[in-house]
Amino acid sequence: MATPFVISPLRSRLAFRASQLLKNDAFVCRRCMHQQAKQSNSFRSIRRTPFLEAFTLPRRSVQSRYQSSSPTAQSSSPSSPLGTLSQSISRSSGPSHSSTASSSSWPETSHKSVAYWLLGSAASVFGIVVFGGLTRLTESGLSITEWRPVTGSLPPRGEQAWEEEFARYKLSPEFKMLNSRMDSQEFKQIYWMEWTHRLWGRVVGITFLLPTLYFVVRRRVSKPMALKLGGICGLIGFQGMIGWWMVKSGLKDDLFAQGQHPRVSQYRLAAHLGTAFLAYLAMLWNGLSILRAHRILQNPAEGAKLLEQLRHPSLRPFKRSMAALSILVFTTAMSGALVAGLDAGLIYNDFPWMGQGILPPKREMLDPFYSHTPSPHPDLLWRNALENPVLVQLDHRILATTTFTAVVALWAYSRFNPRVRATLPKEAQKAALGLVHLVSLQVVLGISTLWYLVPTPLAAAHQAGALALLTGVAVLGRRVFVSKRTLRTVQKALERQGSAVGKRTVQRHWTPPAGAH
Incomplete structure (x- = not known):
């Protein structure tokens, strides 16, 4: 029978072989593992201190990495590893606050x-x-x-x-x-x-x-x-x-x-x-x-060029005309609401005539019946303009004709003025032409509604045409006007894009010194 002294070398060999197969972790006590992990963590923490990073990393790379962390870092450009070390320490003390603030802030652009x-x-x-x-x-x-x-x-x-x-x-x-x-x-x-x-x-x-x-x-x-x-x-x-x-x-x-x-x-x-x-x-x-x-x-670069093009001084008269046109179209639509409320479309169902001439008799336009005050009737004019069906229909005709003329004139100005035509973007020129089509259709619907004594399908189409015309005005205005917030957003995007390009250029052309890790 073999003695324990003879078996112990064999047992030691088996244990050594098993520890090699299990990567030396199976037969190590917990206390040794804890001490080993503690030593490795302290070694890693020593190797990753900001002090060593300041000397091992290139100066320009460290500066570009921490320059945007705080206003102090942006104002001072370190010329020594000690300056870089101070920036690293200040950076390591405040990222949690900045990340919390950024997560709770409003975005620059809506989704x-x-x-x-x-x-x-x-x-x-x-x-x-x-x-x-x-x-x-x-x-x-x-x-x-x-x-x-x-x-x-x-x-x-x-x-x-x-x-x-x-x-x-x-x-x-x-x-x-x-x-x-x-x-x-x-x-x-x-x-x-x-x-x-x-x-x-x-x-x-x-x-x-x-x-x-x-x-x-x-x-x-x-x-x-x-x-x-x-x-x-x-x-x-x-x-x-x-x-x-x-x-x-x-x-x-x-x-x-x-x-x-x-x-x-x-x-x-x-x-x-x-x-x-x-x-x-x-x-x-x-x-x-x-x-x-x-x-x-x-594409912020192309967008900046477009915005600068829209801010050209030659487009100022066009923009002012656009603002005035939007008010005119809205006023014409509201005058149509007065026509509908008074059933004024059921009288004088001819165009362009109203009775024996283009204008109805003066007595019908300024009827004292609609005045609420005794003679000399100080409210005679505005009461008839808002409550007399004859004058309300005449006002709507005048406003509609003016709107049609204004839209055609605005398109002609954008088409035949050399400076405006050269500066106005193509998408805005297409919107101006589309506005001419919409106002022409609206005029046809309005005259047809009047001729056929306000049938329900034509009257509903005429009301929809008014809103479609306002839609065309809004689309054209959106393609012409530039808000200050949009300009600031594009400028920030260009700055971020330029900063990113600069960082990539530095990293691409930087060669680490001999012995750096």
């Missing part, structure tokens, strides 16, 4: 998804404006006599609920004076039109408010854009209130003259349509602005 969402919301507003025109043309806007923002989202259920809703409509002036022979089935037709219009308005508000909160909380928008989105949300809510204020004007006898056709106030109708136009233009303008900023930042 592209915000632009697509804004353009989709603008398309929804465009649709509800056209549908609202159909609701007015079919005389369905006064079918719902109560404003219930929450419970009104659900239609009547069951015959009893329909009868109660119909009974409330029977108390309105419109039923008593115009629709006294209407049955329940005819009432349901106009009810569904108005209910769909109101539900669409609620959908527009919800689909804009909730994404706004999401984009703001997740910091997907810049700080100015967040304020703009909040303003649009307020405008949408204000639009809903004006809508009920407008409908309310057609439900009371004291808000229109006795014996007159029951209709909503033309002032409130113009305010309702005007706020819808403003909300639409705000969504469209900001969506196009975000997309344009991203397109320019893809």
Whole structure:
């Protein structure tokens, strides 16, 4: 039998062989492993101290690495390893604070998804404006006599609920004076039109408010854009209130003259349509602005050249004309709202004549009937301009003709003026030509609507044409005007691009000294 002294060498050999196969970690006690790890960490920490990095790394590389860490480092350029060491120590003491501040700050440019969402919301507003025109043309806007923002989202259920809703409509002036022979089935037709219009308005508000909160909380928008989105949300809510204020004007006898056709106030109708136009233009303008900023930042050098081209002094008259044209187009659209509110399109259905001449008789244009003050009637002019259907239609004709002439003149100026043609970008020239096409189509729709005694399809198309014309003006303006924020963003992008190119050039041409690690 073998003794323990004979077996122990064999056991030692086996243990040594197993430790070699297991990389010397299987048969080491925990205390030894802890001491070994502690020694290796201290060795690594000694080798990676800022002091040694200051001497092993090249001076220019260290300077470019830590120059942007603090204002102190940017102002002083170290000329010795000790200066580089001080910058390294100051850099190592403050990255956590800077990273926290950068993560909680607003981005310089809003995300592209915000632009697509804004353009989709603008398309929804465009649709509800056209549908609202159909609701007015079919005389369905006064079918719902109560404003219930929450419970009104659900239609009547069951015959009893329909009868109660119909009974409330029977108390309105419109039923008593115009629709006294209407049955329940005819009432349901106009009810569904108005209910769909109101539900669409609620959908527009919800689909804009909730994404706004999401984009703001997740910091997907810049700080100015967040304020703009909040303003649009307020405008949408204000639009809903004006809508009920407008409908309310057609439900009371004291808000229109006795014996007159029951209709909503033309002032409130113009305010309702005007706020819808403003909300639409705000969504469209900001969506196009975000997309344009991203397109320019893809190539900051080319974008800077484009922005400088748009700031050329030869384009100043063109820009001023564009601003005046936008006001003219909006004013013409609001005068069309007055025409719709007064049913002024049902008189003098000829063009360009109004009766025996281009102008109607003076007595019809300035009728003392519309004055609310005794002779000499100080309010005669503005009352007739806003409440007399004859003068309201004449004003709309004059404004429409002026708008058409202004658009054609602006295009001709951009086309035949040598300096403007050489400076104006090609995309802006195409937008100006497209604006001519839109205004020509709008004139044809307006004259056709007048000739055929305001049929519903043509009248709705004419209202949609007004918003399409405003869209063309906004697109052209967005391609011409340059905001100061866009200029600052492009300048920062150029500075970052130049700094990155400089760092790559230094790293490419730097040769480490002999013996450096």
